[in-house]
Amino acid sequence: MTTQPGGTSDEPIIGIDLGTTNSLVAYCDATGPVVIEGTEGDPVVPSCVRFDPTGGRHEAVGREARDHAVEFPEHTVFSAKRLMGRGIDAVKDEIDYLPYKVVSGDHDTARIDISGRIYTPQEVSAYILQELKTRAEAHFDKPVRKAVITVPAYFDDAQRQATRDAGRIAGLEVVRIVNEPTAAALAYDLDRQQDSTIAVYDLGGGTFDVSILRLNKGVFQVLSTAGDTHLGGDDIDRAIVELIQKEIRAQFGDGLSFPPSTRQAFRSFAEATKIRLSNDESAEIEVALGEDRVYHRTLMRTELIDIMQPWVEKTIDACKRALRDAKLKPADVDQVVMVGGSTRIPLVQQVVGQFFDAEPYTALNPDTVVALGASVQAAIIAGINREALLLDVIPLSLGIETMGGAVAKIIVRNTTVPAVAAEKFSTYVDGQTNVKINVYQGERELTKDCRLLGSFDLTGIPPMPAGLPKVEVTFMVDANGILTVTAVERRSEKQASIQVVPNHGLTRNEVDRMEMESYEHAIDDMTEHRLIDLRNQAKLDIRQISKQLEKVGDEVKADYRAEIDTKVSTVQQFIDDREADPNAFHQALTDMDHTTIRLAELAIAKTLRDEGLAD
Numbered sequence: 001m002t003t004q005p006g007g008t009s010d011e012p013i014i015g016i017d018l019g020t021t022n023s024l025v026a027y028c029d030a031t032g033p034v035v036i037e038g039t040e041g042d043p044v045v046p047s048c049v050r051f052d053p054t055g056g057r058h059e060a061v062g063r064e065a066r067d068h069a070v071e072f073p074e075h076t077v078f079s080a081k082r083l084m085g086r087g088i089d090a091v092k093d094e095i096d097y098l099p100y101k102v103v104s105g106d107h108d109t110a111r112i113d114i115s116g117r118i119y120t121p122q123e124v125s126a127y128i129l130q131e132l133k134t135r136a137e138a139h140f141d142k143p144v145r146k147a148v149i150t151v152p153a154y155f156d157d158a159q160r161q162a163t164r165d166a167g168r169i170a171g172l173e174v175v176r177i178v179n180e181p182t183a184a185a186l187a188y189d190l191d192r193q194q195d196s197t198i199a200v201y202d203l204g205g206g207t208f209d210v211s212i213l214r215l216n217k218g219v220f221q222v223l224s225t226a227g228d229t230h231l232g233g234d235d236i237d238r239a240i241v242e243l244i245q246k247e248i249r250a251q252f253g254d255g256l257s258f259p260p261s262t263r264q265a266f267r268s269f270a271e272a273t274k275i276r277l278s279n280d281e282s283a284e285i286e287v288a289l290g291e292d293r294v295y296h297r298t299l300m301r302t303e304l305i306d307i308m309q310p311w312v313e314k315t316i317d318a319c320k321r322a323l324r325d326a327k328l329k330p331a332d333v334d335q336v337v338m339v340g341g342s343t344r345i346p347l348v349q350q351v352v353g354q355f356f357d358a359e360p361y362t363a364l365n366p367d368t369v370v371a372l373g374a375s376v377q378a379a380i381i382a383g384i385n386r387e388a389l390l391l392d393v394i395p396l397s398l399g400i401e402t403m404g405g406a407v408a409k410i411i412v413r414n415t416t417v418p419a420v421a422a423e424k425f426s427t428y429v430d431g432q433t434n435v436k437i438n439v440y441q442g443e444r445e446l447t448k449d450c451r452l453l454g455s456f457d458l459t460g461i462p463p464m465p466a467g468l469p470k471v472e473v474t475f476m477v478d479a480n481g482i483l484t485v486t487a488v489e490r491r492s493e494k495q496a497s498i499q500v501v502p503n504h505g506l507t508r509n510e511v512d513r514m515e516m517e518s519y520e521h522a523i524d525d526m527t528e529h530r531l532i533d534l535r536n537q538a539k540l541d542i543r544q545i546s547k548q549l550e551k552v553g554d555e556v557k558a559d560y561r562a563e564i565d566t567k568v569s570t571v572q573q574f575i576d577d578r579e580a581d582p583n584a585f586h587q588a589l590t591d592m593d594h595t596t597i598r599l600a601e602l603a604i605a606k607t608l609r610d611e612g613l614a615d
């Protein structure tokens, strides 16, 4: 048995693809990776959660939630991944298209408002992760506590941290965060182990990224990565919805407004139309608007191509950036591996094929490849698969603010992780005893164009003339791409107590609270479940007792009858009490059952007599 940090190799580590649209869980043992299916044999859990109308509890996760999203638009949450770790300003354009309510929370974070109950996107994602965890636990018939979770390569620090937090809220220790394209490359290379340069082109529902990797004797090195956290199939769905709404208004009047349920119906409809046009040349659209108004039109594949062309071009621009960073030309790429549901679109395959001048590799199922790769990474960590070694890269440069709002980059993008780099700075003012350190992420030169990840103060520097203090700032990015920053003034050895909490992430306290709440809810949920079972059993038993009393009531003595009535009415009170204590309920039910054993015997004896089997 191989001992691992925090566990042993016989403890399963699962691989999770937490997607914008769909999520999957996979496991890899010595025989290879497999996706763990649900009881219905379905590998996919739609990333969708439905809450009850009061917003107090979640009612359904996955397919059930997605299939009824149109009926419950305001309390069904999908695409939570798009909101994770993001500020409200960054997502304000798309909020209009979401049928549920998104509001601003602490640090201007995007939060979800279900009838006044506020959820963070991390909590919603945690429900999806819990569903996958339960699925894996049913498969192994034992608890699962550890997971590798994939994220788009372009996810910044706050979004990665948010993913970790979601895992923790779901009761999972996220042992590694892996970039989705890297996971895909792991799955792709599994049985070939051939030295080559590959591009992984991943176009899903909400995000796009492309990574260039070199595979060399079992070592995967990510050379570069580029993409867009806000580019995916959802954009096409939205463009089709806009087209439908525009044409409906043109035909039936500008004043028409579309309530959330209609918008949700349009969205589902638009997606189905888009998928149909991947196979067919045309698709019919028909929308009944009431009062005999019907909107009808045929959407041709050629029209959809016009809508999609600029969108596909944007992905090619990212491919060019990734190649430039890797110092390669399209012809240097041996294979283009296609990942994500939107790579089924013929136009995407055609444009990508033309750009790389190579037939895109579509043999892997684009829906499951990332989860399978995540499970391969999990197997590497668990010591099951020692063949492959993964070298990932930092997707965006990291640095600190210097005078005049400029950014000094300390770790440049596409540096292999884990990475450590340090820079020395000094003070600008005589006698300066404090230095404020603002940590930024991004490629631009000025802070206003980059993203502020966090700030901290190095205090207690002894007063010295400007320029004399030597402040050393060290950036450390761990294997998960998570950043820690430390600062030391070398002359005085003053060190700051530093915690970089991403501005759009959750504080440790918030995550702790949510984790506790999720445990508390788990207990509530179990109690509720037990009460439902007890109520059902009690109703059955009372029905049985009243049948027996009908049959042999005249043989029952008055004091025994009174005792039965008391026990039944106690149980009846528990049935009617929504807040009943399940243990007391159980006790009352057992008492009633005990008391009525004699009644049951009398009833059986009477039946046997009636049948002539006894006297």
Ligand code: AMP
Residues within 6 Å of the ligand: 019, 020, 021, 022, 203, 204, 205, 206, 232, 233, 234, 271, 274, 275, 276, 278, 339, 340, 341, 342, 343, 344, 345, 366, 367
């Ligand atoms: P993913 O995030 O990888 O699960 O991809 C989901 C996206 O793929 C959604 O936008 C789907 O509408 C889209 N998708 C799935 N199958 C097809 C298809 N056959 N044609 C076009 N888009 C598809």
